[in-house]
Amino acid sequence: MIQVKNLQKVYNEVTVLDIPALNISNGESFGLVGNNGAGKTTFFRLVLDLIQASKGDVLVDSEPVAQNDNWKSMTGSFLDEGFLIDFLTPEEYFNFVGKLHHKSSDDMNLFFESMKDFFNTEILGTRKLIRDFSKGNQKKIGIAAALIGNPRLLILDEPFTALDPSSQIRLKRFLNELQSQMNITMLISSHDLNHITEVCKRIVVLEKGIIVKDLHTDSDTLNELQSYFAV
Amino acid sequence: MIVFNLLLHEWKKSLRAQGFYKNLAVNIMLGFFALYFAVILLFLGFSLSEILEKADSKLNPLELFNGAMLYIVLGFLTFRFLMQQLNTFQLPPYQVLPIKRATLVNFLLLRPIVSPINYFSLLVVVPFALKSVVGYYSLTVAFRFILIVILIIWFNSQMAAFLKRKYGSGWISFIVIFAILGSFAALEYFKIFSLFHFSNRLFMFAVMRPYGCIFPLLAAIGAYWLNRWFFAENFYPEHFNKHIKHDNTVVTNFSFLNRFGIIGEIITLEIKLILRHKRTKSILYMSVFFLFYGLIFYTKDVYMHNYGMLFFVAMFITGLFMLMFGQWVISWDSGHFDSLMTNNIPIRTYFNANYYLLIGFNVLCFVLSTPYYYFGLRIFYLHLAAFIFNSGVNVYLLLFLATYNNRRVDLSHSAAMNYQGTTYKSFLIILPIMLLPMLLVWVLSTLFSIATALYSLAALGLVGIALRNQLITICVDQFNRRKYILAEGFRQGE
Known part of the structure; x- marks a missing residue:
C-alpha cells in the first residue's frame, strides 16, 4: 500500500526525518510513537503531500503522492484543526465531504446513524459552527469526516488526545472494528502507549527522525515500549 | 494609573506583533496613503468655503455646513457602524487580576478616543473654521464650532460602538440603517420634513451661544453611559460574543x-x-x-x-x-x-x-x-x-x-x-x-x-x-x- 524510498526532510540544514525504506502493506494497522519533535507529523504530512520531501518519495499504490490527485479519493486523514473547515456547521461539513466522494443523502444518513454513538448527541443538530466546538468535539468531527469516503487508507495524528475517557474507549473499539471488517490500512500516532498497543498490530518508534524500533505487537510490546521511553 | 499600564500593554502588543517588522514595506506604503489622504482633506478644508459660497442658496457656508451636520453625523455613524472594529481588547487575562472592573471598562471605552484616526475629519474642519467661520463670525465662534465637531466625533465613536455591541453587524442592521438614512433623504426630497432645516437651526443655536457646547457634550456623555450600562449588564466575554455567534448560526442554503x-x-x-x-x-x-x-x-x-x-x-x-x-x-x-x-x-x-x-x-x-x-x-x-x-x-x-x-x-x-x-x-x-x-x-x-x-x-x-x-x-x-x-x-x- 505505502512504500517509502530514501525519504528525507531537511529544515535549515537539520535533518528532521530520514527513512531509507519502509513498507506498509495493505490492511496493516501501523502505529507511530515518539517524543515531541521525533518527526511523526512530518512523516504524515509527507504521506499527504502537504510538504515537499528534500529527497526520496512516498508511493501509495505504487504511485508517488507528490503532484498527484489519485490518492485523495481513497485516503481519509485528520492531523489537526487545519483539516476542518471551521466556519461550517458539522452537518454542512460532512455533507460537503460526502459530495466530494459522490455520496447520496441516503449514504449520508447511514453515516450519521453509524456515528451516533461516537458523537453522543453533542455534535449533530446543534446548529453550532465547528469553530465554536471544544477541541475534543472538533477532533471527533475531524475523525468522522475522514471516514466518510470509505477510505482504504486512514491517517490520524494523535486521535486520542483531548477526547474524554468514554470517547477514547469508543474510538478504540471503532478503529478495531474498521480494521477487522473493512481491512483498511491505518496510520496512527499517539503519545499514549496503552492505546496504541491496543489498536495497532505494528508499532514503529521514531527518534529524531530515525526509525529506532519496528515491532509486531504482542503481550511484551507494551513493556518494551515503556522501558524504552522510561527516563 | 492602571489605565496607563493597559495602554502601554496595547502599545507593546502592536510593537511585538510578528507582522510589524516583516511588513515594514507595507507600513511605509500605508503611511504614504495616509499622507496622500491627509493632503487631499487639508486641501478640501481650505477650499470648502469657496465651494459652499458657490452653492445656490442664501445661506452662508457655516449655515450650510450646520444644515448638513446631522446628515454627516448619521453618515459617519453608519460608516463607523459598518467599519469600526470593536475594541477586541483581550479581557480574560486581565479579568483575573486585581483590577477594578470600572477601570477595565473605562479603558475599553476611552481607547478609541485617543486614536488619531478618529480626528482625520478635523483636517477639513479646522481650516474651514479658521478661514470661513472667522471671516463671517469671530474667532470664538470658530473655536466653538471646532469644539462641537470634536464632541460629535466622541459621540459618534461611542454611539457606533454601543450600537454594534448591542445589535451586532448582521445584514439586518445594515438594512435598517440604510432604511433610516433613505427615509430621511426621501422626507427631505418631498419637502415633508427637512432634516437640513432642523440641523441648521440646532447647530447654529449651539455654535452662537457660549453654553451651546453643552448639548453635544451631553450627547457624548450619554453615549458613553449607554456603553457603561451595556458593560454593567454584560461584563463576561460569553455575553459579549452572544450576538456575534447568534447571527452566525443562520444556516444558509445555496x-x-x-x-x-x-x-x-x-x-x-x-x-x-x-x-x-x-x-x-x-x-x-x-x-x-x-x-x-x-x-x-x-x-x-x-x-x-x-x-x-x-x-x-x-x-x-x-x-x-x-x-x-x-x-x-x-x-x-x-x-x-x-x-x-x-x-x-x-x-x-x-x-x-x-x-x-x-x-x-x-x-x-x-x-x-x-x-x-x-x-x-x-x-x-x-x-x-x-x-x-x-x-x-x-x-x-x-x-x-x-x-x-x-x-x-x-x-x-x-x-x-x-x-x-x-x-x-x-x-x-x-x-x-x-x-x-x-x-x-x-x-x-x-x-x-x-x-x-x-x-x-x-x-x-x-x-x-x-x-x-x-x-x-x-x-x-x-x-x-x-x-x-x-x-x-x-x-x-x-
Whole structure:
C-alpha cells in the first residue's frame, strides 16, 4: 500500500526525518510513537503531500503522492484543526465531504446513524459552527469526516488526545472494528502507549527522525515500549 | 494609573506583533496613503468655503455646513457602524487580576478616543473654521464650532460602538440603517420634513451661544453611559460574543448551486466563507460603497475625454468584487487549506471553481452597474469592453498571482484598517491588472480612436475566454509549483 524510498526532510540544514525504506502493506494497522519533535507529523504530512520531501518519495499504490490527485479519493486523514473547515456547521461539513466522494443523502444518513454513538448527541443538530466546538468535539468531527469516503487508507495524528475517557474507549473499539471488517490500512500516532498497543498490530518508534524500533505487537510490546521511553 | 499600564500593554502588543517588522514595506506604503489622504482633506478644508459660497442658496457656508451636520453625523455613524472594529481588547487575562472592573471598562471605552484616526475629519474642519467661520463670525465662534465637531466625533465613536455591541453587524442592521438614512433623504426630497432645516437651526443655536457646547457634550456623555450600562449588564466575554455567534448560526442554503457538482460545492463553500467572516463581510459592504465610484467621474466633462481614466473606472466598477476578492481566493482558504488539499478535490477542479466564482462576481457587478447607462450609451460600450477584458484576461492574472500570497489570513477581524496578511506583493499585483490596460487604452485611443481601443481590449478578452482551458492549466501548474510554500506559509500563525 505505502512504500517509502530514501525519504528525507531537511529544515535549515537539520535533518528532521530520514527513512531509507519502509513498507506498509495493505490492511496493516501501523502505529507511530515518539517524543515531541521525533518527526511523526512530518512523516504524515509527507504521506499527504502537504510538504515537499528534500529527497526520496512516498508511493501509495505504487504511485508517488507528490503532484498527484489519485490518492485523495481513497485516503481519509485528520492531523489537526487545519483539516476542518471551521466556519461550517458539522452537518454542512460532512455533507460537503460526502459530495466530494459522490455520496447520496441516503449514504449520508447511514453515516450519521453509524456515528451516533461516537458523537453522543453533542455534535449533530446543534446548529453550532465547528469553530465554536471544544477541541475534543472538533477532533471527533475531524475523525468522522475522514471516514466518510470509505477510505482504504486512514491517517490520524494523535486521535486520542483531548477526547474524554468514554470517547477514547469508543474510538478504540471503532478503529478495531474498521480494521477487522473493512481491512483498511491505518496510520496512527499517539503519545499514549496503552492505546496504541491496543489498536495497532505494528508499532514503529521514531527518534529524531530515525526509525529506532519496528515491532509486531504482542503481550511484551507494551513493556518494551515503556522501558524504552522510561527516563 | 492602571489605565496607563493597559495602554502601554496595547502599545507593546502592536510593537511585538510578528507582522510589524516583516511588513515594514507595507507600513511605509500605508503611511504614504495616509499622507496622500491627509493632503487631499487639508486641501478640501481650505477650499470648502469657496465651494459652499458657490452653492445656490442664501445661506452662508457655516449655515450650510450646520444644515448638513446631522446628515454627516448619521453618515459617519453608519460608516463607523459598518467599519469600526470593536475594541477586541483581550479581557480574560486581565479579568483575573486585581483590577477594578470600572477601570477595565473605562479603558475599553476611552481607547478609541485617543486614536488619531478618529480626528482625520478635523483636517477639513479646522481650516474651514479658521478661514470661513472667522471671516463671517469671530474667532470664538470658530473655536466653538471646532469644539462641537470634536464632541460629535466622541459621540459618534461611542454611539457606533454601543450600537454594534448591542445589535451586532448582521445584514439586518445594515438594512435598517440604510432604511433610516433613505427615509430621511426621501422626507427631505418631498419637502415633508427637512432634516437640513432642523440641523441648521440646532447647530447654529449651539455654535452662537457660549453654553451651546453643552448639548453635544451631553450627547457624548450619554453615549458613553449607554456603553457603561451595556458593560454593567454584560461584563463576561460569553455575553459579549452572544450576538456575534447568534447571527452566525443562520444556516444558509445555496441549493441552486447543487447541480454543478463538486465545482458548485466549492463555490458554495467560498460564498459561505465570505458571509460568515467579519473581514470578508466588511469587504463586501465596502465594495457596495465603491459601486458609486463612477459618479465622481461620469458626471464631469473634464474626464469625458480622458479615456484611460474612464476605462480604469469602468474596469473597477464592473470587476469590483473580483478585484476585491480575486487575489485572496487562495489565502482565504488558509485556515482550512490542509483540508482542501487532502480531500478528494483535484487541483484543477479547485481552480475551475474559483474561476467560475470570479466570473459570477463579474456578471453580478456588470448587472449592478447598469444604472450608469443613464449617463449615455458610451458608458455601456465602456462597461461592456471592461467586463469582457476583466473576464477574459484579469481573471487569469488574479488566479495566477493569487498563488503569491502565502501569508495566513485571519478572517475573524473586520477589514477596515486591517492589513494582516498583506505584503508588498498584494500591492504589486494590482499594478499589471489595473495600470496596463489603462495605459493600453490611453495609447490606442490617442493613436487611433476610442472605438479601436475598446474593440482591441474586448478582442483580447474574447481570446482569453476562448483559451480558458489552456490558461487555467497554466494557473494549475503555477499552483502546483507553489503548493508547498503556500501550505507552509498558511500553517504559520502571525
